Amino acid sequence: MTDNCAAFTSLLVRVADGTASAQEQSRLDAHIATCASCAAALDDQRGVHAWLRAQPVTGASWGFDTRVMASIRAEAEGHPGSWLDSLDFRRWTWRLVPVAAALVLAVVSVTGPDAAVQLETAPTVDSTTATDAWPVSSALWSDTVSESSLLSLMLSANADDTLAMHRKDQ
Amino acid sequence: MDADLELVGKARDGDMEAFEALVQRHQHRLVHFARLMVSNPADAEDVAQETLLRAYRALGQFRGQSAFRTWLYQIATNVARTHLAKRRDRHEVQEPEGAEGTTGDPGRERASGEDVEQRVIAHDQLRRALADLPGDWREAVVLRDIEGLDYKEIAALLGIPMGTVESRIFRGRQRLKATLKGATHD
Numbered sequence: 547m548t549d550n551c552a553a554f555t556s557l558l559v560r561v562a563d564g565t566a567s568a569q570e571q572s573r574l575d576a577h578i579a580t581c582a583s584c585a586a587a588l589d590d591q592r593g594v595h596a597w598l599r600a601q602p603v604t605g606a607s608w609g610f611d612t613r614v615m616a617s618i619r620a621e622a623e624g625h626p627g628s629w630l631d632s633l634d635f636r637r638w639t640w641r642l643v644p645v646a647a648a649l650v651l652a653v654v655s656v657t658g659p660d661a662a663v664q665l666e667t668a669p670t671v672d673s674t675t676a677t678d679a680w681p682v683s684s685a686l687w688s689d690t691v692s693e694s695s696l697l698s699l700m701l702s703a704n705a706d707d708t709l710a711m712h713r714k715d716q
Numbered sequence: 717m718d719a720d721l722e723l724v725g726k727a728r729d730g731d732m733e734a735f736e737a738l739v740q741r742h743q744h745r746l747v748h749f750a751r752l753m754v755s756n757p758a759d760a761e762d763v764a765q766e767t768l769l770r771a772y773r774a775l776g777q778f779r780g781q782s783a784f785r786t787w788l789y790q791i792a793t794n795v796a797r798t799h800l801a802k803r804r805d806r807h808e809v810q811e812p813e814g815a816e817g818t819t820g821d822p823g824r825e826r827a828s829g830e831d832v833e834q835r836v837i838a839h840d841q842l843r844r845a846l847a848d849l850p851g852d853w854r855e856a857v858v859l860r861d862i863e864g865l866d867y868k869e870i871a872a873l874l875g876i877p878m879g880t881v882e883s884r885i886f887r888g889r890q891r892l893k894a895t896l897k898g899a900t901h902d
Contacts, residue, residue: 594889598861605744
């Protein structure tokens with residue numbers, strides 16, 4: 547192809563795939579009548595275009611759309627992006643605090659008015675009071691047990707433990 | 717009139733079933749396109765899935781100035797380019813300059829039927845031939861001759877002048893002719 551032929555590139559591709567206008571077709575016809583190189587190029591372009599159009603479409607595997615939608619729905623619903631997110635213990639631990647508080651209130655309410663009396667007369671927890679026999683749960687209504695101590699008791703104590711078992715030596 | 721516009725509108729309003737209908741409508745051609753662009757069948761569905769995920773996220777940005785399918789292919793082209801760039805960084809693929817195409821999947825799909833086997837062979841031949849093209853030629857040829865987009869759509873999708881589209885298609889087809897001719901004589 548000569549430099550002059552480069553001007554016909556556009557026509558060659560369009561005539562080859564049938565998208566050229568009648569005027570463009572005529573222009574190219576006039577050129578290839580005297581240019582064997584472009585005539586051969588047009589044959590090549592037509593042949594490749596036809597071959598490509600005839601190729602089978604190998605599509606998606608079975609279940610592809612289901613997998614795609616599962617991924618999109620998970621993202622849309624704000625699910626954790628990965629299993630690592632679900633192991634973020636800080637996030638789910640704090641979410642349990644209101645649950646724990648609700649359970650405590652439920653226990654107190656279920657035990658009835660007597661429990662309220664017990665609450666009023668519950669001994670305070672201090673180093674001078676005999677507390678060996680008091681259950682660890684008495685710390686819940688004690689006003690001398692600090693919040694950090696209470697949390698520590700809740701996380702480490704067993705139901706049958708007594709306060710004495712967890713009281714720090716002074 | 718774009719047949720997808722109604723579904724796109726519903727999907728944009730949060731109708732998941734509408735977007736699922738779009739996925740089902742376009743999945744096969746999208747995976748086929750991805751397969752031809754990345755030349756690695758194993759990655760094709762990843763590319764297609766990423767394309768649909770990005771399309772879902774960006775639905776609000778689709779203005780209907782082009783056909784939804786064209787917009788989808790634009791996303792797919794970008795995803796495929798990113799994928800290929802990563803593979804190049806990992807030295808898994810080189811930009812071809814007349815190099816031989818990648819091999820197919822040896823042993824894959826010992827077809828039970830002759831028709832299926834022929835389709836696999838034909839597709840492997842196509843994939844190898846396209847893999848032999850530089851990326852920008854391959855994009856233009858696949859979008860025009862396989863996906864059937866017109867020149868104006870391709871120019872807008874790729875962000876290049878129409879003359880450049882025509883030039884890439886011309887060169888891509890010429891290269892394919894040489895590749896297929898060489899393969900025939902092997």
